[in-house]
Amino acid sequence: MKDLTTGRIETHLARMSGAILLNMLAGNLFALINLYWLGRLGPHAQAAVTLAGFPMMLLLTLMPVVGMGAGILISHAVGGGDRDRANRIFNEAFGAALLFMGVLGVVGWIERDAFGRLLTSDADTATLIATYFRWFIPAIVVQLPMYIVASALEFTGNVRTGTIAQLATVALNAVLAPVLMFGWLGLPALGVAGTGMATFLACGLTMLGVFAYFTLSDTYLRLQPSVWVSRPRELWGALKIGLPTGIESAVVAVYLLAIALLLRPFGADEQAAFGVGQRVFQSVLMPLMALSSATCVIVGQSHGAGLADRVRDTLRRSLRVGLVLAPLMLLAIELGAPWICGLFTDDAAVAAACTRFLRIAAITLVPSAISYLVFAALSGTGYTRASLITQVVYASTVVVIAFVLSRLPGFRPAWLWTTMAAAGFVQAGMAVFFARRHFRTRADAAPAVGAPEVGAPA
Numbered sequence: 001m002k003d004l005t006t007g008r009i010e011t012h013l014a015r016m017s018g019a020i021l022l023n024m025l026a027g028n029l030f031a032l033i034n035l036y037w038l039g040r041l042g043p044h045a046q047a048a049v050t051l052a053g054f055p056m057m058l059l060l061t062l063m064p065v066v067g068m069g070a071g072i073l074i075s076h077a078v079g080g081g082d083r084d085r086a087n088r089i090f091n092e093a094f095g096a097a098l099l100f101m102g103v104l105g106v107v108g109w110i111e112r113d114a115f116g117r118l119l120t121s122d123a124d125t126a127t128l129i130a131t132y133f134r135w136f137i138p139a140i141v142v143q144l145p146m147y148i149v150a151s152a153l154e155f156t157g158n159v160r161t162g163t164i165a166q167l168a169t170v171a172l173n174a175v176l177a178p179v180l181m182f183g184w185l186g187l188p189a190l191g192v193a194g195t196g197m198a199t200f201l202a203c204g205l206t207m208l209g210v211f212a213y214f215t216l217s218d219t220y221l222r223l224q225p226s227v228w229v230s231r232p233r234e235l236w237g238a239l240k241i242g243l244p245t246g247i248e249s250a251v252v253a254v255y256l257l258a259i260a261l262l263l264r265p266f267g268a269d270e271q272a273a274f275g276v277g278q279r280v281f282q283s284v285l286m287p288l289m290a291l292s293s294a295t296c297v298i299v300g301q302s303h304g305a306g307l308a309d310r311v312r313d314t315l316r317r318s319l320r321v322g323l324v325l326a327p328l329m330l331l332a333i334e335l336g337a338p339w340i341c342g343l344f345t346d347d348a349a350v351a352a353a354c355t356r357f358l359r360i361a362a363i364t365l366v367p368s369a370i371s372y373l374v375f376a377a378l379s380g381t382g383y384t385r386a387s388l389i390t391q392v393v394y395a396s397t398v399v400v401i402a403f404v405l406s407r408l409p410g411f412r413p414a415w416l417w418t419t420m421a422a423a424g425f426v427q428a429g430m431a432v433f434f435a436r437r438h439f440r441t442r443a444d445a446a447p448a449v450g451a452p453e454v455g456a457p458a
Contacts, residue, residue, distance in 0.1 A: 001220040002157025004298045005079055005305040009317050016294035017287075019159035023150075024286040026166040031279050032344070033174050034195055037181055039345045045192050046345070047268040048128035050275025051119040051260055052136060063144065064249050066097045067151035069242020072300050072382055073234065074221075075155040079304025083220065085234070090152045090221045092235045095228025097148050105141035112137065119257075120271070121264055128192045135196030142203045146210050155297055156220055161213060165206050172202035244388035245379070251388075255395035262406050263413060270413055273353030276344045280354070281361050284333055287325055288369050291318055292376035299380025312439065315377040322369035333362035353413065360417035367428030374431040378438055386434035394427045 004012050038046045070093035077086040108115075112133035116126035146169075150162030179185055180194030190197065214223045256278070263270045295318040302310040333340075341354035375387040398420050405415045 001078060003078075004157050004301045005307055005310065009298065009310070009314050012298055013291065013294050013314075013318060013321065016157070016159060016297060017290040019163050020154070020293045021286055021290035023159065023163045023166045024290055025283075026163070026170045028279070028283045028286060030166075030170045030173055030199075032283070033170070034177060034199075035276060035279060035344050037178050038192070038195065039347075041181070041191060043268045043272045043345075043347055043350060044122070044125050045128055046275065046350075047120070047122075047272040048116075048125045048192060049132055049195060050272060050278075051125070052115075052129045052132050063097070063101075063147050063151075063246075065239065065242040065246030066093045067148050067242070068245040068379070068384070069093070069238035069240070070148075070234075071151045071155035072241050072296075072379065072384075073238050074152055075297055075300030075380070076304030076382075078156050079301035079307075086156070087221055087224065088227065089234045089238060091224045091227035092232045093152070093238055094145070094148050094223070095225075096232070096235055097144055098228070101141055101144045105137055108140075109133065109137045119260065120268075122268060125268060132192045132196045135193060135200045139196060139200035139203050142200060142207055146203065146207050149210055149214070152221055153219075154293070155300060157297065157301070158220070161210075165210050168209065169202045169206045172205055173198050176201055241382050241384055244384040248388045248391045251391050251395050255399060258399045259402065259416060262402055262416065266413060269347065269349045270353055272345065272347075273341075273350045274357060274413070276341060276350065277354040277357035277361070280340055280344070281333075281358060284329055284362070284365070285368065287329070288322055288365075288372050291322055291325070292372040294318075295373055296376040296380040299377050303381045311377070311381065315373065315435075318373050318377070319370070322373050323366070326365045326369040330362050330365045333358055333365075337362075356414055357417050360414065360421055363421045364424030367424045370428040371424075371431040374435045378434065381438075383438060386431075386438070390427055390430040390434070393430065394423050397423045397426065 004016075034049065035046065038049055070089050073089050074086045077083070077089065113130045115133065116129035119129055120126050146165055150165060153159070153161050176198035177195055179187060180190050180198050181192075182194075183189030211223075213219070214221075260271060260274065263274055295314055298314045299311050302314065337355045337358040338351070341351045341358065345351050345354070371390070375390070378384070378386050398416075401419045402416050405411055405419065
């Protein structure tokens with residue numbers, strides 16, 4: 001456990017965001033390695049795995065519902081010095097997540113063929129999606145315990161364990177994926193199925209290591225199976241905080257699925273380009289996401305300790321850092337988009353479409369910095385509804401406008417990307433609105449005397 005309620009905020013932000021960024025880089029490298037090897041199998045395989053990820057995001061909405069809600073309450077308990085309550089919250093969340101994710105995983109595995117036919121009109125791609133799901137869905141279920149553990153530890157200030165686990169998963173997958181896909185070392189070449197199997201094996205082995213860590217180490221949080229099956233006392237509070245975050249993840253999943261379906265008439269090339277571009281853009285966003293995660297944890301512990309000044313000061317300082325990073329990232333994308341996309345595909349049409357997506361999407365980096373950091377701070381205090389409301393408005397706006405545009409003659413994917421960029425500025429404006437209202441109406445978040453309000457003119 002790391003006490004984040006004292007000491008320099010900048011130091012905590014740097015340490016926490018650095019470790020979280022490494023964790024995120026490892027997770028994204030996991031996906032990018034698969035995309036790299038899939039590019040050698042052709043656009044159909046690349047499109048299949050990309051499209052398969054969208055319905056899986058719906059399964060994964062359980063993770064932030066429990067993980068985020070429990071994590072925020074754990075940070076409040078840590079800030080208040082209540083270790084017993086922190087452990088109770090952790091174990092209730094862990095047990096509930098195991099049960100529900102197992103049920104959803106079984107349903108998804110049974111319906112894998114139907115998902116394939118829904119996601120694409122191309123019969124070959126649909127078959128590959130169903131083949132990939134055979135191993136990938138169990139891999140998603142196996143990842144859940146590791147996610148819940150890493151999230152809980154992060155909110156206690158311990159980011160090292162989760163980072164080591166993520167790095168181990170990536171290393172195992174990097175070795176296993178090409179071996180199983182292409183039949184190296186005398187093994188049968190499994191193609192797309194080998195990608196899913198590699199993910200399952202890598203996640204399963206890492207999960208066993210995480211369980212061993214909790215069994216053998218004197219950790220602040222402890223696995224207590226008796227609590228998993230006992231009557232919950234803290235779970236409802238965690239769900240109330242985490243449910244908006246989970247619904248938000250579901251909204252994002254449905255939104256991305258809608259965009260993917262709108263791309264169906266353009267074939268596998270545009271769908272593969274969207275998948276590659278989306279993954280790359282998520283990689284670019286990671287410094288901002290890591291900074292926002294660190295902000296949420298520091299705010300959570302400070303809120304639990306009743307340190308109102310530290311809550312608002314953390315947001316103010318993280319915004320300063322974010323608004324320096326975002327323009328630098330924008331410049332890097334605009335200059336390097338063709339080279340980056342070329343790393344993940346040998347198909348010229350896919351690379352060109354990916355480049356167009358990235359250059360338009362990069363325009364949203366500055367408003368995204370504002371949105372991420374403001375909503376992270378609000379979430380740290382337990383106020384997660386604002387982010388959900390904003391995401392619903394954003395996704396609805398994009399999907400409705402995109403659907404209308406798709407009916408016009410000459411419709412092109414670039415019209416979608418431009419719509420998404422414009423909606424990003426609306427999202428940032430709503431973040432500022434919610435922050436100003438929250439800080440003015442809550443005593444524990446009122447602006448400090450002489451300190452600029454979030455969104456106020458300089």
